Amino acid sequence: MSNETKSIILYHRSYRKITRSLRVFLLQFLVIALPFSLSMVFCYPQITHTVCIFAQAVLVPFFSPDALRVIKLPYVVGNVFLIDLPSKYPSIFFSLVNSLVCLFLLVLLPVIRSAKHVFIFLIAVCFINLISSLYFIFFPYHFPYEAVDYSELYIKQQVSIWFFVPIIMGLSILPLPSTLTSKMITMLVTFFYSLIFGTVRYVVFLFILANASLLYMAVLFFVLGPLVDFIYIVGIYSVHVTMLSKKMRSDFTSWNWLY
Amino acid sequence: MELVILTLKGYLLFTIGIIVIFSVRHYIFTLNRIFGEQRISYQDIIDSDLKTISVLIPMHNEEKVASNILELLVHADYDKDKIEIIPINDFSKDKTREIIDTYAAQYPYIKPLHRYTGERGKPAALNEAIKKAFGEVIIVFDADYLPPKGILKNIAVCFNDPEVGAVMGRVIPINTRRNILTRLLDLERTGGYQVDQQARYNLRLMPQYGGTVGGFRRKKIDDLGGFNTKVLAEDTELTYRLTINGLKVLYANRAECYEEVPEKWHVRAQQIRRWSRGHNTVMFRYFFPLLLSPYLSFREKLDGMLLLLVYCVPIILLMGLFDSLALFFLGKMELFSSVFFLIFIGAYNNFGNFAPFYQVGTACLLDGAAQRILLLPFLFFNFFFNMWYIAEGFLDACIDTITWRKTKWQKTERFRTAHK
Numbered sequence: 118m119s120n121e122t123k124s125i126i127l128y129h130r131s132y133r134k135i136t137r138s139l140r141v142f143l144l145q146f147l148v149i150a151l152p153f154s155l156s157m158v159f160c161y162p163q164i165t166h167t168v169c170i171f172a173q174a175v176l177v178p179f180f181s182p183d184a185l186r187v188i189k190l191p192y193v194v195g196n197v198f199l200i201d202l203p204s205k206y207p208s209i210f211f212s213l214v215n216s217l218v219c220l221f222l223l224v225l226l227p228v229i230r231s232a233k234h235v236f237i238f239l240i241a242v243c244f245i246n247l248i249s250s251l252y253f254i255f256f257p258y259h260f261p262y263e264a265v266d267y268s269e270l271y272i273k274q275q276v277s278i279w280f281f282v283p284i285i286m287g288l289s290i291l292p293l294p295s296t297l298t299s300k301m302i303t304m305l306v307t308f309f310y311s312l313i314f315g316t317v318r319y320v321v322f323l324f325i326l327a328n329a330s331l332l333y334m335a336v337l338f339f340v341l342g343p344l345v346d347f348i349y350i351v352g353i354y355s356v357h358v359t360m361l362s363k364k365m366r367s368d369f370t371s372w373n374w375l376y
Numbered sequence: 377m378e379l380v381i382l383t384l385k386g387y388l389l390f391t392i393g394i395i396v397i398f399s400v401r402h403y404i405f406t407l408n409r410i411f412g413e414q415r416i417s418y419q420d421i422i423d424s425d426l427k428t429i430s431v432l433i434p435m436h437n438e439e440k441v442a443s444n445i446l447e448l449l450v451h452a453d454y455d456k457d458k459i460e461i462i463p464i465n466d467f468s469k470d471k472t473r474e475i476i477d478t479y480a481a482q483y484p485y486i487k488p489l490h491r492y493t494g495e496r497g498k499p500a501a502l503n504e505a506i507k508k509a510f511g512e513v514i515i516v517f518d519a520d521y522l523p524p525k526g527i528l529k530n531i532a533v534c535f536n537d538p539e540v541g542a543v544m545g546r547v548i549p550i551n552t553r554r555n556i557l558t559r560l561l562d563l564e565r566t567g568g569y570q571v572d573q574q575a576r577y578n579l580r581l582m583p584q585y586g587g588t589v590g591g592f593r594r595k596k597i598d599d600l601g602g603f604n605t606k607v608l609a610e611d612t613e614l615t616y617r618l619t620i621n622g623l624k625v626l627y628a629n630r631a632e633c634y635e636e637v638p639e640k641w642h643v644r645a646q647q648i649r650r651w652s653r654g655h656n657t658v659m660f661r662y663f664f665p666l667l668l669s670p671y672l673s674f675r676e677k678l679d680g681m682l683l684l685l686v687y688c689v690p691i692i693l694l695m696g697l698f699d700s701l702a703l704f705f706l707g708k709m710e711l712f713s714s715v716f717f718l719i720f721i722g723a724y725n726n727f728g729n730f731a732p733f734y735q736v737g738t739a740c741l742l743d744g745a746a747q748r749i750l751l752l753p754f755l756f757f758n759f760f761f762n763m764w765y766i767a768e769g770f771l772d773a774c775i776d777t778i779t780w781r782k783t784k785w786q787k788t789e790r791f792r793t794a795h796k
Contacts, residue, residue, distance in 0.1 A: 129630065130570070130742060130743050130744060131416075131546070131629040131630040131632070132414045132416050132574075132629060132630070133742060134409065134410060134411070134412075134414055134742070135410050135411075135741075135742075137410065137411060138411070139407065139411040142407075142411070230640075230641070230642045231640070231641065231642075232641060233641035233642060233644075233645060233761060234557075234641060234757035234758060234760075234761040235757060237757075237760045237761045237764050238757055238759075238760045238761075240760075241760050245701065248701060248705070252705055261705070261706070261707030261709075262707070262709060266709065267709075270709055270710065288403065288734070289733070289734040289737070292406070292407060292410050292411070292738075293410075293738075293741065335701070335704060335705075338704065338709070339697075339700070339701070339704070344756075344759075347756070348753045348756050349753075351733045351752050351753045351755070351756075352752070352753040354733060354734070354737060354752065355733075355737065355749045355750050355751070355752040355753060356750065358737045358740065358741055358749045359746050359747065359749045359750050361741065362740065362741050362744065362745060362746040362749060363746045365741070365744070366744060366746075375413065375414045375416065376413055376414075
């Protein structure tokens with residue numbers, strides 16, 4: 118350490134807090150996050166329609182001319198648009214191969230000691246796929262869904278995700294001492310990422326269900342569904358907090374002590 | 377069939393309810409740590425008449441770390457007439473005994489306890505050492521901890537308050553940079569101490585004594601009959617025994633101490649399974665005594681109850697996932713269109729990782745950390761990992777409780793010499 122006396126004695130991390138007011142946070146939440154979220158109630162028919170037009174345009178080359186249709190169904194206060202597409206049921210052989218592969222992995226993966234966090238995730242994937250495969254082996258004609266049912270569920274679920282994204286981001290970011298502009302940018306980025314990601318995933322999922330088979334519906338729904346949405350939500354949040362933290366290292370006015 | 381479906385739907389709603397309760401709880405903690413008035417411990421009190429202390433260090437095959445902690449403790453800032461250090465060699469087969477004896481030969485206030493008969497394990501070792509100890513206050517460190525110079529004073533001074541039964545300090549991983557696991561555990565610890573424990577202390581709820589980097593009043597543990605050797609989570613049990621009997625657990629966020637976290641996933645799996653097993657055994661034993669305690673306020677009871685349930689909830693969630701699978705194949709997929717997303721919000725945020733992302737992010741911000749916050753999305757992998765091993769620990773606890781099976785203490789593997 119140099120001989121110079123420090124001009125500022127910084128607060129120790131143990132009891133420092135942020136110079137922000139709970140009232141300001143609540144106000145910002147009511148004025149920004151809540152209206153943002155509620156605006157989805159009025160926008161989702163247009164958004165889902167755009168998503169479907171895009172999805173149809175991408176998927177058309179892989180299907181016969183009349184196979185894909187954009188349909189609309191009533192949902193909450195308006196209509197949601199979704200793609201109606203043909204279903205592909207797995208053959209017994211395909212289901213059998215899938216179940217054997219899953220069974221093999223379920224025996225193999227628990228033995229591996231390294232990277233257990235990844236393998237446990239894969240075990241969950243295999244387990245769900247095994248159940249699905251067995252279902253198609255033993256009750257092939259009783260599977261309760263068509264591809265269009267999944268299409269409907271996906272779109273409705275996406276609407277709820279788009280509704281909740283501003284609320285979640287608002288609750289997690291608005292209490293922080295970053296500028297209002299940066300908070301709004303972060304919320305918008307998350308929302309638009311969610312729109313794009315949700316659309317691309319919709320296309321991919323429909324392609325898989327229509328071309329690979331309905332056997333993968335359970336895995337797509339349980340493992341690669343809303344759970345994955347949280348990765349980018351948390352990811353964008355973490356980028357925001359990292360940038361804020363770096364800024365606060367040199368901004369001593371952001372900190373309070375005890376009260 | 378209708379009844380089955382109704383039951384499955386009911387269970388799903390129950391799971392959502394639990395998740396919402398815990399999400400709100402952690403969010404209140406986060407807001408309190410950001411906006412609320414912070415309660416300090418007693419570290420600013422300068423008292424020349426500190427209590428006599430006995431520092432207990434349970435050790436089982438700790439040759440990799442034993443000398444580090446002893447070296448630091450002999451240089452601790454505490455009146456040497458009022459301190460004794462008792463390293464407890466608990467059935468060690470490596471060089472732990474020799475290391476302890478070398479220090480004992482140099483420093484008269486190091487009084488080793490070598491145990492090669494009787495019951496093995498931390499609670500039994502502590503019981504035997506407490507009988508031998510002279511301190512009014514017992515301070516415990518696990519062998520892999522690296523206590524800083526002033527921590528003994530910081531902890532001991534809190535016992536001048538007669539209401540305080542136990543004190544818990546803050547645990548910080550020292551081997552954070554080793555790999556992704558240690559970095560994720562660092563995030564978990566940061567959220568758990570900087571926000572969770574401190575907020576619970578601020579809100580006069582129930583901070584938890586963690587069994588290390590902390591101390592307790594010796595007379596009280598004598599009155600309570602020592603530690604229960606059948607319980608793996610002797611720390612959680614002590615928290616509840618003290619609070620149910622009218623004493624407080626004080627959280628001292630300033631009393632920071634470094635520890636070594638597991639560097640391998642299978643070691644972490646064993647550790648978390650053991651914690652879950654011990655914690656859930658305590659839950660079975662203390663759930664109703666907690667609710668009936670005349671010394672606790674309603675919100676202390678509520679927080680204590682939720683704290684007891686922390687390691688029980690992952691199995692509720694795991695069953696919720698099976699429940700969802702059943703509903704899916706029964707053709708009830710439409711049910712998930714609105715509520716399923718909420719399940720995963722709560723699930724991923726709370727129970728897979730102990731601390732939700734907003735709590736960890738806030739804690740890192742308060743700590744002044746930056747780059748490591750970027751790892752928050754990787755907590756995704758802990759979701760299934762923790763859920764699985766906590767569920768295993770829960771089943772262990774159920775079997776322990778039903779069959780009165782004798783628990784066997786499992787030592788956590790150390791890594792220190794591997795990366796000199």
